[in-house]
Amino acid sequence: MRTAFPPRPALASAAVSVLTAAALLLPATASAAPVPEAGAPTDGAETAQAAQSALVWSDEFDGAAGSAPNPAHWNHETGDHGWGNNELQNYTDNRANSALDGNGNLVITARQETNGTYTSARLTTQNKIEHAYGHIEARIKIPRGQGIWPAFWMLGSDFPNTPWPHSGEIDIMENVGHEPHMVHGTVHGPGYSGANGIGASYTHPQGWSFADTFHTFAIDWSPGSITWSVDGHPYNTITTNDVGTNPWVYDQPFFMILNVAVGGQWPGYPDHTTQFPQQMTIDYVRVYSQDGDGGGTGGGTGTITASNGVCLDVAGAQTGDGTPIQLANCNGSQAQQWTVGADGTVRAFGKCLDVAGGGTAAGTPVQLWECNGTGAQQWTRDGGTQALRNPQSGRCLQPQGRAQSDGTRTEIADCDGSAVQRWNLPG
Structure with missing residues (x-):
C-alpha cells in the first residue's frame, strides 16, 4: 500500500x-x-x-x-x-x-x-x-x-x-x-x-x-x-x-x-x-517515538550498551542460529552493530535477537536466530526504565547473574527497573 x-x-x-x-x-x-x-x-x-x-x-x-x-x-x-x-x-x-x-x-x-x-x-x-x-x-x-x-x-x-x-x-x-x-x-x-x-x-x-x-x-x-x-x-x-x-x-x-x-x-x-x-x-x-526521546524500539544502527558502558555482542562474531548473545568490551566490530527496527526486532548480521525456544520463563537464554516474525523476536523499549522488554514473555533483557562484565551471557528476567536492565540504543 x-x-x-x-x-x-x-x-x-x-x-x-x-x-x-x-x-x-x-x-x-x-x-x-x-x-x-x-x-x-x-x-x-x-x-x-x-x-x-x-x-x-x-x-x-x-x-x-x-x-x-x-x-x-x-x-x-x-x-x-x-x-x-x-x-x-x-x-x-x-x-x-x-x-x-x-x-x-x-x-x-x-x-x-x-x-x-x-x-x-x-x-x-x-x-x-x-x-x-x-x-x-x-x-x-x-x-x-x-x-x-x-x-x-x-x-x-x-x-x-x-x-x-x-x-x-x-x-x-x-x-x-x-x-x-x-x-x-x-x-x-x-x-x-x-x-x-x-x-x-x-x-x-x-x-x-x-x-x-x-x-x-x-x-x-x-x-x-x-x-x-x-x-x-x-x-x-x-x-x-x-x-x-x-x-x-x-x-x-x-x-x-x-x-x-x-x-x-x-x-x-x-x-x-x-x-x-x-x-x-x-x-x-x-x-x-516521542520527539527526540529515543523511545520505542526504532533507533537506527549502532551499538547497544549496558548502563556501565559495555556492549551487547554476538559471541565470537558467529552468525549461526543459536549463537549466544553476551556483554563484551566495546571494540567497534560488526558483532556489536545492531539495527533496531520499526518492526520490533533487534538485528545483527541480518538475524534477530531471539528468546531461545520461544521460552517465557525467567532465565531463558537470549540468542541470535533467523528472523521469523514470532513473539520471541519482539522487543519494546520502556521509556521510563530504558529496559528492553520481550512482550511475549513479559520479561526484560539482562546479563545472566546480573553481572555486567565482559563475556557474560544474556537472558530474560522479571522486569525490575534496575540498572542491569537499562540499555542505551543507537540513534
Missing part, C-alpha cells in the same frame, strides 16, 4: 477540555458533552507540519484479500459472554469477521447471522506489541448504526494479572452508533473507572458522520500526560492532576485493541434501523 512511512503529523493548536465520561469495563461507556473544534480539518485532512519523531512500529495491513491479520502482531479474543457490558456479539477468529481486503486495509465485520445472533471480531497485540509513550495513531473508517460500537483502545500490559481498572485503560477512539458525528477519548484507572472514567468527546466540525470517510485517531502520550487528537487536531489533555489522589497507572507499556461490539449498556441495542453487515476499515496502526 505504501512504500515509505511519513513522519507523524504535528498536533495543531486547539483548545483542550477535560470532561467526565461515563464508562464501563470493556471499553469506556458513555458520552460526554461535545467539544467544538474551531478550524478543524474536514474528512481526515492533515494541515500541520511534520514533527521529528521516529516510526518504531506499524502494521500497514498489506496482504492478499481474505488473509488473516499478521499473527506476529495480533491475537483474536473470542467468545459471546457479554464482555462485562451485556453485549450481544460473539467474537470469532473467522475470516468472515476479520480479514485483509487486498487494498491495504484490515476489515472487522459485525454480522447478523441467519439464526439472528451477531458475530464480530476483537483483535489485541497483547504479549506481542506493547509500548509505553509516544504518538499512537490509526486511520480508520468506522461503521454506523444504532447499537454499533467500534473502538481503538489500550490496556496495561500487566492485565489480567493486574485486574482492571488497576491495570489502566486508554480509549483512543470510541463511537456509539446513535451519535454518528461524535467520538470519545477516555482513561479508566483505580478510583475513576466505569461511570467515573475521565475523558472528553470530539464533534465533527461539519457535524457529519465519522462513518462517511477515513479519519486519523491518535494520542500523544508522555510520562504524566496524554493528549487526544482527531485528524491532527487535539481536543483533550489529561494529566496526573486530573486523577487527583488516585493512582496514575499509565507510565508502563500498554497493548492495543481493535474491535466492533454490538449492543451493550452504553450504545444500546440494534433496532429496525440498524443494517448488517457493518464494517470497521483500518488503513494502518502506527507507533512513533
Whole structure:
C-alpha cells in the first residue's frame, strides 16, 4: 500500500477540555458533552507540519484479500459472554469477521447471522506489541448504526494479572452508533473507572458522520500526560492532576485493541434501523517515538550498551542460529552493530535477537536466530526504565547473574527497573 512511512503529523493548536465520561469495563461507556473544534480539518485532512519523531512500529495491513491479520502482531479474543457490558456479539477468529481486503486495509465485520445472533471480531497485540509513550495513531473508517460500537483502545500490559481498572485503560477512539458525528477519548484507572472514567468527546466540525470517510485517531502520550487528537487536531489533555489522589497507572507499556461490539449498556441495542453487515476499515496502526526521546524500539544502527558502558555482542562474531548473545568490551566490530527496527526486532548480521525456544520463563537464554516474525523476536523499549522488554514473555533483557562484565551471557528476567536492565540504543 505504501512504500515509505511519513513522519507523524504535528498536533495543531486547539483548545483542550477535560470532561467526565461515563464508562464501563470493556471499553469506556458513555458520552460526554461535545467539544467544538474551531478550524478543524474536514474528512481526515492533515494541515500541520511534520514533527521529528521516529516510526518504531506499524502494521500497514498489506496482504492478499481474505488473509488473516499478521499473527506476529495480533491475537483474536473470542467468545459471546457479554464482555462485562451485556453485549450481544460473539467474537470469532473467522475470516468472515476479520480479514485483509487486498487494498491495504484490515476489515472487522459485525454480522447478523441467519439464526439472528451477531458475530464480530476483537483483535489485541497483547504479549506481542506493547509500548509505553509516544504518538499512537490509526486511520480508520468506522461503521454506523444504532447499537454499533467500534473502538481503538489500550490496556496495561500487566492485565489480567493486574485486574482492571488497576491495570489502566486508554480509549483512543470510541463511537456509539446513535451519535454518528461524535467520538470519545477516555482513561479508566483505580478510583475513576466505569461511570467515573475521565475523558472528553470530539464533534465533527461539519457535524457529519465519522462513518462517511477515513479519519486519523491518535494520542500523544508522555510520562504524566496524554493528549487526544482527531485528524491532527487535539481536543483533550489529561494529566496526573486530573486523577487527583488516585493512582496514575499509565507510565508502563500498554497493548492495543481493535474491535466492533454490538449492543451493550452504553450504545444500546440494534433496532429496525440498524443494517448488517457493518464494517470497521483500518488503513494502518502506527507507533512513533516521542520527539527526540529515543523511545520505542526504532533507533537506527549502532551499538547497544549496558548502563556501565559495555556492549551487547554476538559471541565470537558467529552468525549461526543459536549463537549466544553476551556483554563484551566495546571494540567497534560488526558483532556489536545492531539495527533496531520499526518492526520490533533487534538485528545483527541480518538475524534477530531471539528468546531461545520461544521460552517465557525467567532465565531463558537470549540468542541470535533467523528472523521469523514470532513473539520471541519482539522487543519494546520502556521509556521510563530504558529496559528492553520481550512482550511475549513479559520479561526484560539482562546479563545472566546480573553481572555486567565482559563475556557474560544474556537472558530474560522479571522486569525490575534496575540498572542491569537499562540499555542505551543507537540513534
